[in-house]
Amino acid sequence: MFTNFGYIFFSILLVLLISAFRVLREYERGVIFMLGRFYKVKGPGFIIVIPLIQQMERVDLRTIVMDVPTQDVISRDNVSVKVNAVVYFRVIEPDKAIIQVENFYDATSQLAQTTLRSVLGQHELDEMLAERERLNIDIQTNLDQQTDAWGIKVSNVEIKHVDLDESMIRAIAKQAEAERTRRAKVIHAEGEMQASEKLLQAAKILSGQSEAIQLRYMQTLTEIAGDKSSTIVFPLDILKNLKS
Numbered sequence: 001m002f003t004n005f006g007y008i009f010f011s012i013l014l015v016l017l018i019s020a021f022r023v024l025r026e027y028e029r030g031v032i033f034m035l036g037r038f039y040k041v042k043g044p045g046f047i048i049v050i051p052l053i054q055q056m057e058r059v060d061l062r063t064i065v066m067d068v069p070t071q072d073v074i075s076r077d078n079v080s081v082k083v084n085a086v087v088y089f090r091v092i093e094p095d096k097a098i099i100q101v102e103n104f105y106d107a108t109s110q111l112a113q114t115t116l117r118s119v120l121g122q123h124e125l126d127e128m129l130a131e132r133e134r135l136n137i138d139i140q141t142n143l144d145q146q147t148d149a150w151g152i153k154v155s156n157v158e159i160k161h162v163d164l165d166e167s168m169i170r171a172i173a174k175q176a177e178a179e180r181t182r183r184a185k186v187i188h189a190e191g192e193m194q195a196s197e198k199l200l201q202a203a204k205i206l207s208g209q210s211e212a213i214q215l216r217y218m219q220t221l222t223e224i225a226g227d228k229s230s231t232i233v234f235p236l237d238i239l240k241n242l243k244s
Contacts, residue, residue: 016051023047024058029094031057041094059094063155064105068112070163079125082163087112087143093151101150108147112157115143128162135159 024030024043032039033055042056049056070084089108091097097104119139120128128135136157144154 020048020051021046022049022056027060027062029059029061031059031094031098033057038095038099057098059091059097061091061094063088063090066105066109066112068109068116070161071113071117073117073120075120075125075128076122077124080165081125081128082161083116083120083128083159084161085112085116085139085157085159087154088156089147089152089154091151092153096149096151104150104152107150108143108152108154111146112143115139115146118142128159132159132162 022030023046026044029041029043030047030049031041032049034050034053039054066087066089068085068087070082073081073083075081087108091104101107116139119142120135123131123135136159139159140154140157143157147154
């Protein structure tokens with residue numbers, strides 16, 4: 001009976017001894033608690049965790065890529081859009097990530113969703129579509145400040161899609177068409193103005209020099225003569241001027 005008890009005791013001791021040895025990879029850290037109180041952060045490599053006295057929480061330090069689910073956002077100009085994004089973050093202080101928040105991944109995900117709605121809601125639709133890079137930086141800065149207490153560094157945020165409903169797409173298309181029409185009319189008006197200025201300058205030069213007018217008449221006759229079906233009628237005063 002003693003032999004069986006000794007065998008069992010030895011087996012338990014051996015299991016506890018084996019469980020005390022842990023190996024952490026280069027990108028992992030172990031947050032050690034001793035009798036429920038934070039002790040230290042260990043790793044990477046071979047470490048020893050005293051059974052029954054110490055407990056270890058394993059933390060991954062690699063960058064985590066997290067998709068932010070599609071969010072309904074109302075822009076500052078009261079346009080409803082659906083926006084989704086992707087967040088890149090990593091744990092830089094393992095002890096804070098374990099102690100300060102229950103589940104840092106879920107907490108960061110929820111915070112990213114609320115921050116996305118909050119930041120984009122302060123901007124108009126045109127800014128969401130045309131200034132996406134600046135909005136990415138604004139969201140990343142706000143999110144990083146709030147996760148700093150959890151030992152988390154948000155390195156990048158990218159807005160992936162800004163989806164509009166069909167009615168809004170049609171309205172934007174009409175607006176773009178109206179803008180193109182307006183620009184075309186402005187360019188045409190500017191061209192007419194420049195042409196009128198040049199014609200006015202030419203008229204002033206021709207009015208001051210009769211020889212220039214006669215040369216202009218001759219050039220016009222040359223152009224008309226190319227069409228044999230045309231009949232040319234000369235005013236009497238023009239013929240007198242040409243003879244003189």
